[in-house]
Amino acid sequence: MPDPESFHMSPEEFRRQGHAVVDWIADYCSRVESFPVLSRVQPGEIRAQLPQHPPQQGESFDRIFADVERIILPGITHWQSPNFFAYFPTSTSGPAILGDLLSTGLGVQGMLWSTSPACTELETHVLDWLVPMLGLPDKLLSSSSGGGVIQDAASSASLCALLAARERATQFASNRKGCDGRLIAYISTQTHSSVEKAVKIAGLGSDNLRAIEVDQNFAMRPDTLARQVEADEKAGLVPCFVCATVGTTSSNAIDPVREIGGICREHNLWLHVDSAMSGTAALCPEFRFLHDGMEFADSYCFNPHKWMLTNFDCDCFYVADRKHLIRTLSVLPEYLRNQATESGAVIDYRDWQVPLGRRFRSLKLWFVIRYYGIEGLQRHVREHVRLAQQFAAWVREDARFELAAPVPLNLVCFRLRSGDAENQKLMDQLNHSGDLYLTHTRLDGKMTLRLCVGQTHTEARHVERAWQRIQQATAQLGQS
Amino acid sequence: MPDPESFHMSPEEFRRQGHAVVDWIADYCSRVESFPVLSRVQPGEIRAQLPQHPPQQGESFDRIFADVERIILPGITHWQSPNFFAYFPTSTSGPAILGDLLSTGLGVQGMLWSTSPACTELETHVLDWLVPMLGLPDKLLSSSSGGGVIQDAASSASLCALLAARERATQFASNRKGCDGRLIAYISTQTHSSVEKAVKIAGLGSDNLRAIEVDQNFAMRPDTLARQVEADEKAGLVPCFVCATVGTTSSNAIDPVREIGGICREHNLWLHVDSAMSGTAALCPEFRFLHDGMEFADSYCFNPHKWMLTNFDCDCFYVADRKHLIRTLSVLPEYLRNQATESGAVIDYRDWQVPLGRRFRSLKLWFVIRYYGIEGLQRHVREHVRLAQQFAAWVREDARFELAAPVPLNLVCFRLRSGDAENQKLMDQLNHSGDLYLTHTRLDGKMTLRLCVGQTHTEARHVERAWQRIQQATAQLGQS
Numbered sequence: 001m002p003d004p005e006s007f008h009m010s011p012e013e014f015r016r017q018g019h020a021v022v023d024w025i026a027d028y029c030s031r032v033e034s035f036p037v038l039s040r041v042q043p044g045e046i047r048a049q050l051p052q053h054p055p056q057q058g059e060s061f062d063r064i065f066a067d068v069e070r071i072i073l074p075g076i077t078h079w080q081s082p083n084f085f086a087y088f089p090t091s092t093s094g095p096a097i098l099g100d101l102l103s104t105g106l107g108v109q110g111m112l113w114s115t116s117p118a119c120t121e122l123e124t125h126v127l128d129w130l131v132p133m134l135g136l137p138d139k140l141l142s143s144s145s146g147g148g149v150i151q152d153a154a155s156s157a158s159l160c161a162l163l164a165a166r167e168r169a170t171q172f173a174s175n176r177k178g179c180d181g182r183l184i185a186y187i188s189t190q191t192h193s194s195v196e197k198a199v200k201i202a203g204l205g206s207d208n209l210r211a212i213e214v215d216q217n218f219a220m221r222p223d224t225l226a227r228q229v230e231a232d233e234k235a236g237l238v239p240c241f242v243c244a245t246v247g248t249t250s251s252n253a254i255d256p257v258r259e260i261g262g263i264c265r266e267h268n269l270w271l272h273v274d275s276a277m278s279g280t281a282a283l284c285p286e287f288r289f290l291h292d293g294m295e296f297a298d299s300y301c302f303n304p305h306k307w308m309l310t311n312f313d314c315d316c317f318y319v320a321d322r323k324h325l326i327r328t329l330s331v332l333p334e335y336l337r338n339q340a341t342e343s344g345a346v347i348d349y350r351d352w353q354v355p356l357g358r359r360f361r362s363l364k365l366w367f368v369i370r371y372y373g374i375e376g377l378q379r380h381v382r383e384h385v386r387l388a389q390q391f392a393a394w395v396r397e398d399a400r401f402e403l404a405a406p407v408p409l410n411l412v413c414f415r416l417r418s419g420d421a422e423n424q425k426l427m428d429q430l431n432h433s434g435d436l437y438l439t440h441t442r443l444d445g446k447m448t449l450r451l452c453v454g455q456t457h458t459e460a461r462h463v464e465r466a467w468q469r470i471q472q473a474t475a476q477l478g479q480s
Numbered sequence: 481m482p483d484p485e486s487f488h489m490s491p492e493e494f495r496r497q498g499h500a501v502v503d504w505i506a507d508y509c510s511r512v513e514s515f516p517v518l519s520r521v522q523p524g525e526i527r528a529q530l531p532q533h534p535p536q537q538g539e540s541f542d543r544i545f546a547d548v549e550r551i552i553l554p555g556i557t558h559w560q561s562p563n564f565f566a567y568f569p570t571s572t573s574g575p576a577i578l579g580d581l582l583s584t585g586l587g588v589q590g591m592l593w594s595t596s597p598a599c600t601e602l603e604t605h606v607l608d609w610l611v612p613m614l615g616l617p618d619k620l621l622s623s624s625s626g627g628g629v630i631q632d633a634a635s636s637a638s639l640c641a642l643l644a645a646r647e648r649a650t651q652f653a654s655n656r657k658g659c660d661g662r663l664i665a666y667i668s669t670q671t672h673s674s675v676e677k678a679v680k681i682a683g684l685g686s687d688n689l690r691a692i693e694v695d696q697n698f699a700m701r702p703d704t705l706a707r708q709v710e711a712d713e714k715a716g717l718v719p720c721f722v723c724a725t726v727g728t729t730s731s732n733a734i735d736p737v738r739e740i741g742g743i744c745r746e747h748n749l750w751l752h753v754d755s756a757m758s759g760t761a762a763l764c765p766e767f768r769f770l771h772d773g774m775e776f777a778d779s780y781c782f783n784p785h786k787w788m789l790t791n792f793d794c795d796c797f798y799v800a801d802r803k804h805l806i807r808t809l810s811v812l813p814e815y816l817r818n819q820a821t822e823s824g825a826v827i828d829y830r831d832w833q834v835p836l837g838r839r840f841r842s843l844k845l846w847f848v849i850r851y852y853g854i855e856g857l858q859r860h861v862r863e864h865v866r867l868a869q870q871f872a873a874w875v876r877e878d879a880r881f882e883l884a885a886p887v888p889l890n891l892v893c894f895r896l897r898s899g900d901a902e903n904q905k906l907m908d909q910l911n912h913s914g915d916l917y918l919t920h921t922r923l924d925g926k927m928t929l930r931l932c933v934g935q936t937h938t939e940a941r942h943v944e945r946a947w948q949r950i951q952q953a954t955a956q957l958g959q960s
Contacts, residue, residue, distance in 0.1 A: 007856060009574025011506040021578050022498030025585030026491040039597050043825040046601035054609040058853035061575060075598025080587045092587040094489025095541060098501045100584045105505030107560045107572040107791055117519050118555025121526035129534040152632060153835035163681060193811040194836055201643060203683025250815055311587055312837055328680065331673040334922040335730055345523040355633035356674055357792055373538035376487060442814040
């Protein structure tokens with residue numbers, strides 16, 4: 001008989017080591033500003049420190065955990081540093097980490113209602129909470145024809161939206177006969193790359209993806225969209241899906257959802273609204289204009305894991321009519337049949353997503369909404385927008401720089417007027433310094449720096465120092 | 481200026497509350513056997529206890545956490561109970577929980593090498609470790625043409641395999657022109673439903689999926705496969721993809737990979753081997769026959785989150801030639817460009833999966849392999865196989881029962897000889913008792929009970945008691 005004490009980690013050891021890991025994370029948060037934000041290791045440097053072969057016998061947890069500090073930490077780019085201004089952030093927070101820990105400890109699979117009813121019902125409930133919190137239309141509520149589900153990422157939400165759109169457009173023929181190569185999807189030139197990826201995955205083919213031109217603010221031009229849809233219809237193709245973005249990744253541009261929605265309704269196109277980063281701002285009434293026209297949307301997503309203090313992965317995906325989604329994703333083999341499913345009285349979220357298995361992800365979202373309350377979350381958003389607007393004002397006042405796009409919220413796109421090479425040098429110098437981390441995009445054909453204020457602990461002092469460092473580094477480039 | 485102390489959880493509070501959550505999990509593990517394994521709540525019962533509106537002001541963590549015990553726990557089906565014998569398990573363990581906690585605390589995005597080099601390099605390294613650990617062919621190593629990546633679930637692995645197969649079969653035409661409705665995929669009648677779902681998602685169409693008949697052991701018949709492939713070729717269709725399963729969900733049947741592989745090679749079909757549950761057994765040399773013929777595989781997956789003590793989500797997915805996978809899934813917009821990617825010297829795992837974002841999931845796998853060592857993991861597998869074989873022997877000796885399928889490893893498919901209604905009654909009575917949880921399938925047209933020994937803390941006493949309870953309940957049905 002094996003002795004379980006000598007084999008698995010005992011509850012006592014788990015308690016002791018768990019406290020140590022919690023303490024390490026608390027300390028990490030306290031000292032995160034002392035690390036270079038962007039990791040300085042070279043390719044292969046981490047692997048070179050790992051033993052070639054796995055251990056034959058088990059090792060003590062103390063020994064394993066010591067290697068985190070020694071080997072892993074230098075290879076971390078610190079997304080949780082308040083000096084992280086790159087990409088869009090992946091925010092976390094104390095209550096989110098603890099909610100996720102609880103999910104891990106409970107270790108349930110929420111694929112079916114019956115495999116842990118609380119996992120499904122809390123998710124439905126919290127996603128219903130968010131509908132009025134964000135000023136979204138009632139049709140997205142689970143009590144209407146729609147409903148929400150947590151996906152891992154906005155990429156997966158886009159894919160599910162496209163699959164539901166394909167289902168509706170082909171009246172389920174896609175499942176029986178395959179794609180016929182005539183379904184057309186529409187994005188703007190600024191839409192996130194994940195939608196192009198979804199179009200490839202779903203087998204529509206890149207030739208059937210239309211990237212509509214944008215206006216001077218990098219927002220999709222509805223007139224061009226309408227003309228393209230009509231041309232495609234005339235050519236015998238089947239326009240099927242439009243993705244409008246509220247807050248593009250490149251520049252935070254806001255597509256005109258209401259006008260796009262009118263076109264979609266006229267031509268019976270599925271409208272998906274991707275608000276992955278910016279949706280969180282709609283928690284504040286003054287930013288709810290973001291969701292103007294949302295009554296036209298067939299699906300919608302935003303990512304609490306970006307700006308709403310809930311660690312990855314947590315994308316909230318809504319549909320206005322769940323039947324198309326479920327029809328395209330549901331396959332029910334015998335070994336998953338159960339009374340609750342057959343009764344039709346429950347949601348089985350496996351039919352709302354690509355994978356079968358799913359974690360209890362709503363726990364962290366529930367913890368965050370309750371710990372901060374609506375007012376705490378609003379305060380968080382407002383402060384970040386205020387800081388980004390302050391930064392944009394500094395850029396505007398400095399003749400060496402220009403703003404490259406409007407700044408509706410918390411992302412500032414800016415550049416030196418002196419050209420791509422100088423901007424590249426500036427960015428490299430800043431990122432190599434370790435003091436802050438920002439990334440770039442290309443707008444109007446020009447290299448453009450992006451500074452996004454969205455990390456949980458970013459305060460005024462961090463944004464002020466970022467601007468000081470940018471000015472210093474610019475001076476070192478010989479510009480004064 | 482906001483005062484961060486009054487707004488976010490302070491490091492001190494995180495430490496205190498984190499210890500409390502760790503203690504709760506340790507206690508949960510100690511008392512998990514005291515709960516009914518299958519939750520007894522009715523649909524809507526959990527939601528009815530949740531307030532209709534989210535809180536305006538934040539609440540204390542103590543208050544939030546108290547609701548876990550009060551509201552959530554009764555709605556949990558206890559996957560971490562040693563009396564959980566249903567479906568396939570989702571194992572976890574102390575080191576895995578702590579590795580995942582660390583991943584949550586670090587909060588990095590591993591989408592690109594540069595966004596946290598350690599996240600990518602540890603994943604590559606640990607997945608390379610597993611290749612010889614499981615007796616898999618060298619071509620799956622990252623140092624050859626292939627490599628491994630962690631997916632959330634085997635469903636996603638199947639989808640990625642199918643997409644790579646589609647890419648290879650169409651020489652990238654699928655991305656340009658869409659599916660042409662002529663690509664054919666092959667599974668057996670026993671293949672997991674996720675492959676049918678993948679075929680729908682990828683737009684091949686269900687009409688282009690062939691479910692090949694199985695032999696008396698529920699394994700795919702290679703002769704039938706060969707005939708079907710030839711018929712499809714003659715009909716001008718394009719056979720493209722075969723999924724062979726090593727350990728089906730329904731009955732743990734093992735498809736003859738070597739023979740299927742020969743057919744795939746002859747007809748240039750992509751062979752994906754799904755070993756989600758059973759792959760872990762190949763840690764033991766005596767079970768490595770499972771991977772016989774794996775040199776024919778183009779892709780392979782197994783789930784450490786099923787039987788290798790690593791909590792969900794952790795599916796290890798390998799390809800023999802990574803270029804097809806990357807070509808079908810890579811889209812590189814300007815805002816993701818960086819020097820390391822352009823150098824070609826690094827892996828960017830976003831190109832190996834559907835979503836863009838990704839957690840640092842290899843930490844938990846690294847912790848598990850090191851904490852248990854190869855010998856500890858082997859001991860775990862051997863004990864579960866021994867217990868399942870013991871259970872199968874008891875079934876065999878009881879004239880009221882029959883085994884419904886061979887028992888190669890740790891899943892026992894059995895039934896009362898007295899018919900479906902009696903088996904349904906037996907299962908319902910056992911599951912409603914709360915003493916254990918098992919689920920069913922249908923084999924040879926008959927309702928069949930499945931008992932899988934795979935939960936981390938399942939020991940001899942649990943399996944013995946399960947058999948006693950089954951005998952008792954059978955007697956209560958009036959059978960003696």
